[in-house]
Structures are given as C-alpha cells and as structure tokens.
Amino acid sequence: MFTAIAGVYDLNYDDWTNDGILEFYWGEHIHLGHYGSPPRKKDFLKAKSDFVHEMVRWGGLDKLPSSTTVLDVGCGIGGSSRILARDYGFAVTGITLSPQQVRRAQELTSPEVNAHFQVDDALALSFPDASFDVVWSIEAGPHMPDKAQFARELLRVLKPGGILIVADWNQRDDRQVPLNFWEKPVMRQLLDQWSHPAFSSIEGFSELLEATGLVAGEVTTADWTAETLPSWLDSIWQGIVRPAGIVRFGMIGLIKSLREVPTFLLMRLAFGAGLCRFGMFRAVHANVPTSEMLSTQTGDRLTCPP
Numbered sequence: 538m539f540t541a542i543a544g545v546y547d548l549n550y551d552d553w554t555n556d557g558i559l560e561f562y563w564g565e566h567i568h569l570g571h572y573g574s575p576p577r578k579k580d581f582l583k584a585k586s587d588f589v590h591e592m593v594r595w596g597g598l599d600k601l602p603s604s605t606t607v608l609d610v611g612c613g614i615g616g617s618s619r620i621l622a623r624d625y626g627f628a629v630t631g632i633t634l635s636p637q638q639v640r641r642a643q644e645l646t647s648p649e650v651n652a653h654f655q656v657d658d659a660l661a662l663s664f665p666d667a668s669f670d671v672v673w674s675i676e677a678g679p680h681m682p683d684k685a686q687f688a689r690e691l692l693r694v695l696k697p698g699g700i701l702i703v704a705d706w707n708q709r710d711d712r713q714v715p716l717n718f719w720e721k722p723v724m725r726q727l728l729d730q731w732s733h734p735a736f737s738s739i740e741g742f743s744e745l746l747e748a749t750g751l752v753a754g755e756v757t758t759a760d761w762t763a764e765t766l767p768s769w770l771d772s773i774w775q776g777i778v779r780p781a782g783i784v785r786f787g788m789i790g791l792i793k794s795l796r797e798v799p800t801f802l803l804m805r806l807a808f809g810a811g812l813c814r815f816g817m818f819r820a821v822h823a824n825v826p827t828s829e830m831l832s833t834q835t836g837d838r839l840t841c842p843p
Contacts, residue, residue, distance in 0.1 A: 551637040554614065558790050561782055562775045565616030565645060568675045568704070569768035569815065576763060581771040588675075588704075588765070589620045595759065596702035596819050598671060604628055608669040608694060610659050611677025615642030615652060621673070622652040630669075632657035660686045667696045678705040678742065682734040685745050692751040695822040701746070703818040704761070709811060710738035720812050727807060730800045739816035752820045759817040762808055766815075769805035773798055 554560070559567065563585070570584025571591045579587070593599050603626025609618045612631030615638075622629045629652040633639060642654040657663050659674075660683060672695045681687040691701055708724060709716075716724060728735065737745070743756040776782065776794050783791055807813040 551635050554635060554637040554641050556786070556790070556793075558782070558786055558793055560614065560641070561785065562779065562794070563772070565614055565619070567613040567616070569765040570771070571761070571764050572767045574764050576767050579767075581768070581775055584768065584771070585616070586620065589617050590624075591764075592673075592675070592702065592704055592817070593621070593625065595817060596700060598627075598700065598702065599625065601625075601627075601670070601700075605670045606630075606668070607671040607673055608632065608662075608664070610662075610672060610674040610691065611680070612638070612642060612654060614638050615646055615654055617673065617675060618642070618652040618654070619646055619650055622650045627651070627671070629653070630655070632659070632662070634658060660690060662690050662694050664694045666693055667699075668694045670696055670699045672699070672701045673703075675704045676706060678703065678707075679731075679733040679736055684735070684737050684742060685748070688742065688745040689749050689751075692746065692749050692820070692822060695751075697822050697824040698753075699822045701818070701820040701822065703742075703816075705742070705816050705818070706736055707739045707742065707814045707816040708736040709814060710740045712738075713740075716812070723803060723807055723812060727800070727803060727813075730803075736813065739814055739818075742816070743818065746818065746820050751823055751825070753823040754821065757819040761815045761817055762813075764815075766805070766808055769801050769808070773801050 564582040566585035566589070568585065568588065570579070570581060571588035572579050572584055605627045607621055607627045607629045609621070609629055609631040612618050612633050615631050618629040618631040621627045631642060631652060631654045633654070634656065636656050639654045639656055646652050659677060660681060672691050674691065678684065678687060691703070695701055727733070739758050739760065743758055746752055746756050782794070804813070808815065
C-alpha cells in the first residue's frame with residue numbers, strides 16, 4: 538500500500554518509537570526547536586513547543602477560526618497536532634507511515650483533544666481533493682524521494698483559499714553556489730546516516746510548489762537557520778543533563794544515543810556553515826479546482842530542482 542516511500546521512511550521509526558529513547562530525550566516533538574531571533578538560551582523541550590507556536594504565527598494560522606481543519610503530514614507521535622487542536626481549537630488529522638507512531642500518538646492524546654491519527658503515505662494521500670483548510674508539515678520533506686509529487690499531494694488535499702505551511706531541512710541551492718569538494722561528502726554522509734534520499738533547496742521546493750499551478754501568487758519563504766541552530770548541540774547536551782536516561786535504558790540505550798552524536802555534530806557544522814538551511818514555506822491554494830489543474834499536467838512529470 539505504501540510503496541511510494543516505504544523503502545525510504547525506514548522501519549527504524551517503529552523501533553525508535555517502541556524503545557522510547559527518542560521520546561525521552563526529544564519529548565513529543567521530533568523536530569528542532571525555536572530559540573528566538575537572535576537565539577537565546579532556552580530549555581530544549583520548551584524550544585520545540587515554542588517552534589509550533591512560532592510557526593502558527595508566521596503562517597497566520599492564529600487568525601483562523603476554531604474548528605479549522607488541519608492535516609499534519611509527518612505527524613510523528615503527534616506533538617504538533619495536539620498543540621494545534623488544544624491551543625487553537627483546530628480539528629487535526631495527523632498522518633505518518635509508522636504504525637507505532639500512530640499508536641503512541643493515540644496513547645498521548647486525551648479524548649477531549651480533537652486530534653486523530655492514521656497511517657498514510659504522504660506521496661499518495663488517501664484523502665479526496667480539497668479536504669482541509671490547512672496542510673501543515675514539519676521536517677517531512679527530506680524523507681520524500683519525489684519532491685514534486687510531495688508538493689502536488691500537499692496542495693491537492695488543500696481547499697481553494699486554504700493555507701499550506703511547511704518547515705524543512707534544506708540544502709543550499711547549488712545552482713547558485715555549487716557544493717565544493719568537502720561539502721559533497723558531508724552532504725552524502727548526512728543523507729546516508731538517516732536514510733534521506735535528498736534535501737531540496739528553499740528555492741527549488743518553492744518552484745515545485747508554484748509549478749503545480751495550485752498556488753495563488755508566489756510562495757512565501759523564510760530562513761530559520763539561526764533560530765533553530767542551537768537545537769543540534771542541545772540535543773547532545775540532553776544526554777548529560779538527563780542522566781536518568783542511562784538508568785532507564787541501560788547500556789544499549791547509551792550506545793544507541795552515542796551513535797547519533799557524530800551526525801548531530803555534522804548537522805550543526807552543515808547548518809552553521811551555510812551548507813544546509815532551515816526553510817519555511819507558506820502558500821495559499823488558488824481558487825481553481827484541484828483535479829482540473831492537475832489533470833492538465835498528466836504525463837508532464839515535474840523534476841525536482843536542487
């Protein structure tokens with residue numbers, strides 16, 4: 538059923554969810570935190586929940602009425618979905634390819650919170666056209682082998698006039714500044730370490746969204762690299778300031794955690810040096826029938842700019 542990205546979105550996500558290590562150190566939000574501009578010292582877990590509120594404000598979602606319908610694409614264990622439902626009154630559907638993430642999200646969500654979760658494929662969503670007022674996604678894009686299809690699906694299920702808001706890891710646009718001799722192996726290592734097929738550039742993914750013909754005007758973007766950069770070292774620091782994790786997860790947990798440290802350091806280097814950027818995207822769905830616009834593109838396969 539999920540052939541589109543099952544090979545990339547590795548079953549390790551089920552393992553990470555089941556063993557509880559990632560949740561213990563990263564909390565309910567499996568994404569970076571927001572530390573302000575300029576960045577200031579902040580608790581790691583608070584920075585993550587702050588990120589959700591900052592993204593809501595940046596996207597103008599705080600001006601929307603309660604009962605607004607939201608699709609959270611790549612919801613993880615539901616941290617963002619719960620905030621959107623609990624604090625803003627939205628009706629949220631979260632989707633992930635991991636059955637264990639769905640199970641854990643359901644366990645963490647109290648009955649009065651209007652957030653529901655299901656297994657689904659972001660490259661072949663099961664929802665009809667024009668199903669949601671808002672489509673929301675944090676750090677799901679790097680998992681997608683077909684960025685153009687990802688862009689189409691995000692917009693396909695959005696209602697005319699609805700808002701798409703995406704936050705993602707991106708690489709520098711190498712059409713403007715090609716990767717040099719040391720940047721190429723660094724990027725390859727980052728992709729291989731977490732089984733990511735590719736990073737888009739901010740410019741490239743914006744072009745893919747606009748190329749669907751479903752965007753009113755232009756895509757709005759922002760670079761939140763500085764605001765999120767402290768997350769990488771803070772994620773390592775959690776293992777020091779929270780020694781209870783060693784007691785709870787034992788030697789196996791310690792080895793699993795230490796294994797990620799070199800990648801976190803490499804990520805910090807890549808984002809700090811400008812090889813990678815943290816991109817924000819906001820688009821409004823054009824007032825045209827989705828099926829009509831996409832049907833004009835049949836057989837006209839889009840390619841992914843860097």
